[in-house]
Amino acid sequence: MSDRLDLLLRRPVLEVAPRLLGAVLRHGEVAVRLTEVEAYDGANDPGSHAYRGQTPRNSVMFGPPGHLYVYFTYGMHHCCNVVCGPEGVASAVLLRAGEVVAGADIAQGRRLGATDRDLARGPARLCSALGLDLTYNGLSLAGPELLLEPRSRAVSASLVSTGPRVGLRPAAERPWRFWLSGEPTVSAYRPAVARRTRRQVDALTDTR
DNA sequence: CTACCGATATTCT
């Protein structure tokens, strides 16, 4: 891993996350410039997969920085994170959205029907556009297959917006989502909502 | 544009 990437990813996750805005993640011919990320602070963060300790799914988060943590959710989607902090500290940055800056034809093939703007607009869409799934879990971001190219300097703070994370109930108030202001590829904000259970639906629709 | 909802594996209670 380049010294620059290693030094960056060893910093506290709340410093790393905004500094990844504008960085480029490459997988083969496809490259995405990151426009939206979220910080997850391991054992200190009730919203983190690592909050209750190590499991088979989250074990990569507990390893060294500079690797990709990929998880499978909702029975059909993949999402990916950059593991950061020193080994043993299970913090990570969820890659929520980006702009496809190379290999758009390949990304289109993986995201049939999507407009350019929507190719990587959302964490599962970003994974799909880059062709990332569980077989990439734990892979190094220092190449050759996967390469994370950080900016030499963080984007100006005036271009960065922050707000609550998306889709979380625990610790939803923490403003740990970071995005580039005004970028069209930033995902639509959807607050977590408690959905009715099937039983409640049945009770409401019971005619009797 | 917003709102809702189904699909569905893994983890948690």
Next chain:
DNA sequence: GAATATCGGTAGA
């Protein structure tokens, strides 16, 4: 059994 770091399709304003 229920919740979940989501998305795409549909309906309606």
